[in-house]
Amino acid sequence: MALTALSADEARARLHELTVIDVRTPGEYASGHLPGAHNIPLDHLDEALPALKTAADRGDLLVVCASGARSETACRRLADAGVTAATLTGGTTAWVQLGHDTHRPAGTRTSWAMERQVRLAAGSLVLTGLVLGRRLPRARGLSAAVAGGLVFSALTDTCGMARVLAKLPHNRPKAADLQATLAGLSR
Secondary structure: OOOOEEOHHHHHHHHHHOEEEEOOOHHHHHOOEOOOOEEOOHHHHHHHHHHHHHHHHHOOEEEEOOOOHHHHHHHHHHHHOOOOOEEEOOHHHHHHHOOOOOEOOOOOOOOOOHHHHHHHHHHHHHHHHHHHHOOOHHHHHHHHHHHHHHHHHHHHOOOHHHHHHOOOHHHOOOHHHHHHHHHHHHO
C-alpha cells in the first residue's frame, strides 16, 4: 500500500479543508499542535474508528505526530479498516521548523515530548545499572538490556519504552476529553 503524505507546506495550504488527527499523547498534544487538530492517541485509534470513518466521509483526514512515524502507523491501521488518511511528513517537528503556527490548549501545562521522556527513562536506567554495577556486577545487565532495547527499537522503528511511558497518567487522555473529541468527529 502506498502511503499518502503531505509536506508541512502542502498541509498548511489545505488546512481549512482537512480534518487533522494528532495521534501523540495528550501531554505532547498540549505542548503545541496544528490549528484545529483533534487529539486521538495512537493507542486509542481502534476505539475512534467509527468517528474517524464518519469524519473521512466528510473530507480528507491528515494524521500527525511528532516525527511522522506514529502517523504512518496510524495511516496503515486506518487503511486496513477502510479509512483513507494522509500523514504529515516530518510531523509537528517539520511544521514548527518551517515557522507554522501551533495552538496550545488554554490552562494546560506543557509536558515533555515522548522522545524526550524515552531519552530520560533510558538514560536513567543505564546510569542506574552502571552505578549499581560497581557493587553488584549483575546490575550491569540492566544497562545491557536497555542498550539492546534501543538497538532493537532503531532496527524495527518501534519503541517499547514509549508504549510503556504512554500508559503513565500524564500521557493518557481524560475519558471525557476523548469522548468529546469522538463526538465532535461523529457529527
